[in-house]
Amino acid sequence: MTDMLTPVLTDNWDQDRAWTLAAYEQQGGYAALKKALTMAPDDIITAVKDSGLRGRGGAGFPTGMKWGFIPQDNPKPKYLVVNADESEPGTCKDIPLMMASPHTLVEGVIISSFAIRANHAFIYVRGEVLHVIRRLQRAVQEAYLAGHLGKNIHGSGYDLDVVVHAGAGAYICGEETALLEGLEGRRGQPRLRPPFPAVAGLYASPTVINNVESIASVPSIIEHGADWFSSMGTEKSKGYGIFSLSGHITKPGQYEAPLGITLRQLIDLAGGMREGHELKFWTPGGSSTPLLTNEHLDVPLDFEGVGAAGSMLGTRALQLFDETTCVVRAVLRWTEFYKHESCGKCTPCREGTWWLVQTLAKLEQGQGTENDLDLLLDQCDNILGRSFCALGDGATSPISSSIKYFREEYLAHLRHGGCPFDPNASTTFVTTGATA
């Protein structure tokens, strides 16, 4: 069964002190860099295009195509910015990767920067994960000392400086233009587009912004070739990815597998749901992706498959909830998160989340009427596609999808005059088997 797994990014995680340069190089690390430096930058872009690698941050935009948008005739400097501001509820792939093997990312940063002809790269890390920041900073320092970074890298004539930048704790800074504002020292709020970052991004210069996992995948593509990468996955969703399982599952964690694997297979790999319980609902890609139910166990987890099921692959953050969980309560918690994290720039997200929480909280307490469900859906309709950035859209996903699949459960709250669930039943501390 474990042959369904394709450990590439996670392959060295169990190594002793895997985060050190010595350990990374011992298992062949930085070989791809040496190879890349002998290639023409355009050939690297072509290889990444040919591999079919699509952005691992959630939107799935083809990475090579993004690099191709950089106007090389623009006299301004080019920048690579790595979005390591992983803050989505449920998403936990980039932070473990940077914790376990920061050099995988650093090597990817060097190759990617070389490809787009950037001499400065920035890694914007979520500020709360101090330990990860330290490991990343140490890895960058080691890379400088080893000559992987700095002036004239390995005699290639190519210069690159990498800055590890710690964010200040705002979900919005995962939105790429808000991230750029934060990086420039301004208030983290999304920018008006156009101009797009490829034309005028960081310091109004051409900028590529990629997710950690996308960049970390680049060394393996260079080392093994585009064909090797595209041999994995499905027709339009090539390669492997990290699937993060959390919640009511026996063995939560990061499972690296080709895109297109199903949740049923992943649950099997993870030892099944919490003992004695059944899957009730789950998110395919973090809380911003519409939740799915146990009807969707066999949906192929690739961009197209999950899209066809009415949700989004997102960041492959599989949060699993069994039948002890009150969906209304879970959705309320998520919505409180969006209210707390709304940056305030646009009306629908700022005011809408304020209202959504109040409406949901009332329903969770069994107050209100069935009309409030329609009100909730109408509020979502006035937010989705009306907000300035996608984060407002994301706030509506759990609400509209939960009402779609669990309308009856909302109504049960009204009939019961409160939550019909035992809130303790879903926790780890009164029942056995849960390890979330």
Add this chain to the structure above:
Amino acid sequence: MSTTPEKTNKAADLVTVTIDGIQVSVPPNTLVIRAAEQIGVQVPRFCDHPLLAPVGACRQCLVEVPDAGNGRPMPKPQASCTIPVAEGMVVETQVTSKVADKAQQGQMEFLLINHPLDCPVCDKGGECPLQNQAMSNGRGETRFEGVKRTFPKPINLSPQVLLDRERCIVCQRCTRFSDEIAGDPFIALIERGAMQQIGIADDAPFLSYFSGNTIQICPVGALTSAEYRFRSRPFDLVSTPGVAEHDSCGAAIRVDHRRGKVMRRLAGNDPEVNEEWISDKDRFAFHYARQDDRITHPMIRDRAEGGGKGELRPASWPEAFAVAARGLQAAGASAVLTGGRVTAEDAYAYSKFARVALATNDIDFRARPHSAEEADFLASVVALSGDVSYADLETASVVVLAGLEPEDEAATIFLRLRKASKGRTKIVALAPYATRGLLKMNGRVVPTAPGAEAEALKALADDGLTALDAGGVILVGERLAQSHGALTAAVELARTTGARLAWVPRRAGDRGAVEAGCLPTLLPGGRPAADASARVDAATAWGVDHLPDKAGRDGDAIVAALLKGDLGGLVIGGVDPDDTSDPDATRAAIEAAQFVVSLEQRLTDVAASADVVLPVAPVADKAGTFVTWEGRPRPFEAVFVNPGSLPDLRILAGIADELGVPLGFRTVHEVRAEMESMGPWDGARPALTLGKEPKRTKPKAGALAVSSWKMLLDGGSMQDGDVHLAATARPAVARVNQAAYDALFGMHEGPAEAVLTGDRGSVTLPVEVAEMPDGVVWVPANSFGRGVLADLASPDGSVTLKGAK
């Protein structure tokens, strides 16, 4: 709210789009929201403002775009304030699209959930874009039954501007104005989500000369002024357009009044002049006309038995006119001193009164340090000129400022230059140091000590960095009159480089006074008083036999002649002795005059010592015209009908009647008609002759030359009564360079004060360091005591500094 996109004749340059089924052609890059205005559709909006960069924050202006011009629909409703038109684009607004209409209603509902809906007690109620658009594009009833976000009641962003955070919809118009237009980003967004609000830093209140504009463009009642808050309701106000009287910029204003009292003033919308912005002085400084010392009736002095000074007593207008006429007749030779504050029509009346009624050329409007060189310059270069406009500033390659600090002395020019500097226009200032205003215009300073302006101007001709050419503009301020040869050098610089030249005086009436001939050397319409044919021309127009041909005295000479007894009578209007080059001498001259007729709004000390005091109307009580520094006439009508409040020209006509030489007019409109029919002089213009350099007093060893100008907000009497405005003024400090500072204070840390001592007094001021030439100290001209000229040093003077602990 909206501007019409620039007109263009070339149809090929236009982009054709279809909005709500109607085709409209607009210039490229026009935003959809403004293209819709062209077909009469107003898409509701809050954050959008035609003079600010698009931000797309409020999401109120969502429209559907079924075809983006490429045959494909845009997937979701678009903010029409952020998307430019594209050829063939199809747009459906709330008029034709249910989706757009619902989206707009949804945003409006969101905006209102945390809004206090306190319209009945809100100052904005009745003129509120949120209120209006909630009615036009919102739901009838709210569905929100929850708990509103609240904040403690208002906080002071500055002594003048207050913020009610509950009402704020964080559209960012205020922060964007302050950052993009004024260059004073003292207010910014803080916190996030529903708690997001406008804030200031603990140590940096919103002290901007332009802060009042944020109140005006706030689309809700979040920003209010301490001065107008809770004073009246919009629907009780009557609005009359006006022109700001505080500088020579001619900013359009709107005067809102109720029952004969001005309640507030707002910026008018004049794209050619002030766009939609005015300074806080133009907005808030209008209480001077309602001070307790306002004169309401004529007064005459009953000479005491035995030749004592006697007391002023109320008099009727006919009696006052008769006494004034008799007194002037008895006093013998008389002169006219008039400040630069009067309207062009009033200035014309003073000019004609001097020539016809007093038969003299002894008239000068320059109630400030002045020179013969300047009089020549005004007669030969400035009168009748109109070479430079605001629009020209925006397209100029380089603008040279000499003797002019626009942010303080001509705020509308400052805003236009700052806008220009964001394009390709370079700003270069000849000044002792780079002021904050200059830095905000991204300008470069050519460090110039007082008196060195002429040399600095000459050097500019060959300065490759400035690269002054025919695309450039030179703006010279009235202060250049104090620097011998500077105006001549400016004219020469314009001639050699081809750059255009304009004179920017400080006061609203200065330019009009030049055109009206309130100078010893000029008759109205630029007619040289020394030119016999010009005198004949004017005499013919006025229907008199001849005009005085004797050369007139300028202001300083009039003062000297009064002191000497060569002149006996004086007609003085709108002059503050403390503004003149020698305040004590001016006061003494007024005392020495045999007979003084004072035309004043308020009982100043000049009026108090006059023999006849005639109250004149403030601008709100009369029609008039201010001529801007460009030469642009800015006529305005009276705000109030106040029969007892007469313009200067009516009073002068009354005295002239008693003198038996009627002026031929009694109303502003009659004067306008007469000025019109008289027309400009088309004969030879006088040449600019650079006279002998006046003797300068040698500075004492170690003394610093004084550089000075009046700050926008200072002790000026037309700012009297505006306590909140005064509290936003910049503090009075002296500036010296680092070397002088170190010499004064050595290693002393922290706030340092020094005693400045000049030939007219001494003053203690905090001292700051600025990068400036050696031997120079800068002090604000009217921010302490009676000002620099009265209390510190003479015009070309110097001061010594001593550290005060």
